Amino acid sequence: MSDFIQRFHFSESPVRGELVQLSASVDAAFERHQYPDAVARLLGEAMAATVLLASTLKFEGSLILQARGDGPLETLMVECNHRREVRAIAQPGEAWQEDMANWPLEQLFGNGQLAITIDPEGGQRYQGIVPLQGTRLESCLEHYFMQSEQLPTRIWLAASEEGAAGLLLQVLPGHDQGSDADIWPRLQQLTATVKADELLELPATELLYRLYNEELVELHEAQAVCFRCTCSRERTEQVLVTLGENELRGIIAEHGAIEISCQFCGQEYAFDPVDVEQMIRGGAGHSVKMH
Numbered sequence: 001m002s003d004f005i006q007r008f009h010f011s012e013s014p015v016r017g018e019l020v021q022l023s024a025s026v027d028a029a030f031e032r033h034q035y036p037d038a039v040a041r042l043l044g045e046a047m048a049a050t051v052l053l054a055s056t057l058k059f060e061g062s063l064i065l066q067a068r069g070d071g072p073l074e075t076l077m078v079e080c081n082h083r084r085e086v087r088a089i090a091q092p093g094e095a096w097q098e099d100m101a102n103w104p105l106e107q108l109f110g111n112g113q114l115a116i117t118i119d120p121e122g123g124q125r126y127q128g129i130v131p132l133q134g135t136r137l138e139s140c141l142e143h144y145f146m147q148s149e150q151l152p153t154r155i156w157l158a159a160s161e162e163g164a165a166g167l168l169l170q171v172l173p174g175h176d177q178g179s180d181a182d183i184w185p186r187l188q189q190l191t192a193t194v195k196a197d198e199l200l201e202l203p204a205t206e207l208l209y210r211l212y213n214e215e216l217v218e219l220h221e222a223q224a225v226c227f228r229c230t231c232s233r234e235r236t237e238q239v240l241v242t243l244g245e246n247e248l249r250g251i252i253a254e255h256g257a258i259e260i261s262c263q264f265c266g267q268e269y270a271f272d273p274v275d276v277e278q279m280i281r282g283g284a285g286h287s288v289k290m291h
């Protein structure tokens with residue numbers, strides 16, 4: 001299996017883990033973009049992190065990770081759903097320069113924030129926001145877990161030119177730590193010895209054996225992860241309608257049609273004047289009351 005996420009848990013203890021390794025989905029997400037190396041690495045790590053976070057959801061829907069600031073790296077966004085379909089995009093601003101590659105996260109984004117949006121299918125969206133502080137994405141995400149779920153959670157991420165990987169450890173809700181009070185600090189220490197190339201390249205069984213050979217680990221079945229964009233003509237229309245009637249007619253008057261290409265996957269959507277009029281009438285129907 002190429003891209004996967006795999007759950008494991010420590011027998012007789014209230015701690016679980018998730019391991020993710022991505023390569024084809026990272027390639028697919030980067031295919032249409034010329035990201036500077038440092039941006040690609042960070043986006044790869046964010047993809048691994050988002051798949052890990054989405055794996056903690058207990059319902060069908062999507063999880064969207066979005067970082068935004070006033071620094072040289074303006075935005076970064078990754079979305080993953082319960083089918084483990086992931087899409088991602090980053091946007092370095094005009095101020096981006098190669099020598100920023102080793103900047104800590106908080107300098108790359110400047111004054112910024114990290115938003116995690118959870119979008120259950122047919123349910124209410126909710127969002128948690130934490131400041132983009134610290135040198136690495138991991139610490140922001142751990143902060144998010146402390147704030148939103150109050151579950152002790154640790155995350156390790158790595159990315160290379162070939163792919164990205166991550167490991168999440170979490171104390172399960174509703175458990176005290178039982179007789180083995182030392183388990184959580186011990187597992188964190190053991191996991192902290194992981195090297196980036198081990199995380200990226202070792203098969204799951206080998207990696208877990210290397211880290212936890214004195215613990216009893218149960219490995220669940222691996223689940224495939226893939227790149228897939230969730231854009232559609234209908235969703236594109238919904239976004240266009242929010243521009244309003246005047247703006248839409250203005251674009252048609254100037255350009256003759258509206259052409260939009262999806263930033264995530266490159267899919268093109270074109271709307272001619274008839275489409276746009278229909279869109280306006282359809283959109284108005286929702287907000288204008290008929291007397």
Ligand SMILES: [Zn+2]
Nearest residue numbers: 229231262265
């Ligand atoms: Zn798309």
